[in-house]
Amino acid sequence: MSDCLKEKVGEVLLPGDVFSLERKPEKVICGPGLRRNGDEILVCKSGIFRHKHPNMYWIDSQQKRYVPAKGESVIGIVTAKSGDVFKVDVGGSELASLSYLAFEGATKRNRPNVKVGDLVYAQFIIANKDMEPELVCMDSCGRANGMGVFGLGGLLMKVSLGLVRRLLVPQSALVKELEKVFPFEMVVGLNGRVWVKAQSTQHMLVLGNLLEGCENMTAQQRHAVFRRVADSTP
């Protein structure tokens, strides 16, 4: 069964393509873009079919709209404060809620300093189609672990979800090449938002343009562009 799946790894699939799993039901984990339907696996998004050992399969698509998923870390914008919760825009279909107690060290007395318009880096604790998504700014041990409100400075930009995933790949070639251009700090949210901070505004803008550009560039084109930028910027 997994043979028929493995054969297709790396190929471009379209919605409506079906794998039938008639023979020996082996354990298969369906990731984004795949749905189990009885003895079949239905492809419901267009994109590249990917596999991860031993039995994880998913469709790598280039969509722009973010759909919240549990456990994912995102960059949100605080848009409102209602009672005990903040409403955070994460780019999904509805605003996510973020409790003021969901910060490291926050208590009823000691409220975190969050204002409307602030950027937060947070993680989904609840995200499913039937409930309001909920964010937290701490891990299961109660530590901030890098999450929380962003400090001053920096530049937020929007890129495609596919690019974000390429940036987050361990040992990403793209990030390594960017690092060589000039030093910068970067926070990547899975919702397609990237925050960068470099020594000058000019550098930040250059970075933004580079990121946007490399969305549709081949590795060679990217090398050439990065080298040119590294040579020309002081």
Place this chain on the structure above:
Amino acid sequence: MAAGFKTAEPLEYHRSFLKENCRPDGRELGEFRTTTLNIGSISTADGSALVKIGNSTVICGIKGELATPPTDAPNNGYIVPNVDLPPLCSSKFRPGPPGEQAQAASQFIADVFESSEVILKEELCIEKEKVCWVLYCDIMCLDYDGNLLDACLIALLAALRNVQLPEVSINKETDLAEVNPDRKRHLNVARHPISSSFAVFDDSIVIVDPTAEEEALSTAMMTVVTDEDDTLCMLHKPGGTSLSSEKLQDCINRAVTRNREVGKLINTVIQSVKTHKPLMFSLYKVMKTKMEEPSGGSSVKGVKGDTA
């Protein structure tokens, strides 16, 4: 218990009936509801008809007015169909400008007219480039219980058969139209397109003449329009789940038999009106008798078909 089941799981409730090849109201899958027709129901209109398919009630009034022919087709008249779904007929409809369904129905009627040439537009012209008839066909739904399109089309066709327009002549000296109300004639209805609507349940089960409830639960709707020569005038399926061409063929066959039944019904009713009163002043008098005994129209019940 059954009522609770129906409210909580309407789809499962219908499925349990469809599994046994019948429907909650006792009909078989290919069976139409009782169709009742009454013509000449509105005294102020030039032609009118009232149709009931089960609980669905539709009334159609046709008013003829004089106008100048369109410049791009100087020897044509106009037919302006309009379907109105007032809030009266169902809680589904809100007051205000017509919703999408009413507009879609108006367009459907207009398309059927254009496709099947029920009335030749040339016949509505009185004098080229000068004067012609406009037929305002206003169709109003009084009670909405599904299958609107079928009811509208029958009502319109029967009303057109009922229309009597006075003779109009152009006065040579004054160049004005003169109407002679004493001499009236019927329209020449060339073709008789009749529609049959189907609803698809769970991608495979096809039922005819859906009620409002069945329409809401179905996954697709389809309307087939045929004329008396078994020619297709329209195959209207606005989307929804797909159907194989075999299933389509079954639906078309059912539509052909339905056309015969309804054709017979319209003829019977028109005949009964003609024999009732002398033709000259029939409109008003017939109207009176009809209003007093609304069962005066004859009715026909659908023959059990085998669409499933």
Place this chain on the structure above:
Amino acid sequence: MRQRNCDFVGTTMEVDGQSTLSLREFGCEQNLLSRPDGSSSFVQGDTSVLAGVYGPAEVKVSKEIYDRATLEVVIQPKVGLPDCIKILQTGSLVMQCQHLPQDGSKMLKMGSPIWNMDSRVKERAREQCVRETCEAALLSTLHPRSSLSLVLQVVHDDGSLLSCCLNAACMALMDTGLPMGCLFCGVTCAIDPEGHIVTDPTAQQEKNSRAVMTFAIDSAQRRVMMSSTKGSFSVNELQQCIAVSQRASEKFFQFYRDSVRRRYSKTL
């Protein structure tokens, strides 16, 4: 730097061995607009439609459906105002009416009627066809209480407009990455006065024909999802047209695959 992947395919094909039927050259480009979540432009001969999709986004409470997404389809005509503020000239009387199709007949009874079925109502009928076809293809239950909006801008109409709208809609929905159970494509057939079937007719061919039919065919079983017809025809002709459309749909689905493959070729 935006990705351009224009593919053009010109095909002729043999149907039933009797007559050679041809589709005009067709082409498509995905992801060409920056604002919408998904976009496409579809060209069939001189007919061209641009589509943009937004969603899943926040939905108005009045339009919220508790168990699935609300899909709205708007078709913007090439000429004319989108929300039907039209000026009608009726003899010497000039009337400006808002929301004309709603009760245009009543408005016009005042003057002489130049109104025969306003084009906006036709657009509504097309919108209904596209919307219900998309609803059947989309797995909208996966995004309950959200809104999807599809905007189709007619760039040029040279026949087979509805099928071009359907094709553009399918490519745009695919580009958005919305979950779909199957794909669909639109095929228009015209029957000329001699009884020959012309696939993908031009506006002139449509005008000269006895009947015009548009079908949406699904990619799973090649069955008829949508049907919209004009003119009268026999049952046999209908079945032939469906068969021809099913054959033509193979070309479209292969084209969809090729053009998506080309799009992803850079990140493979």
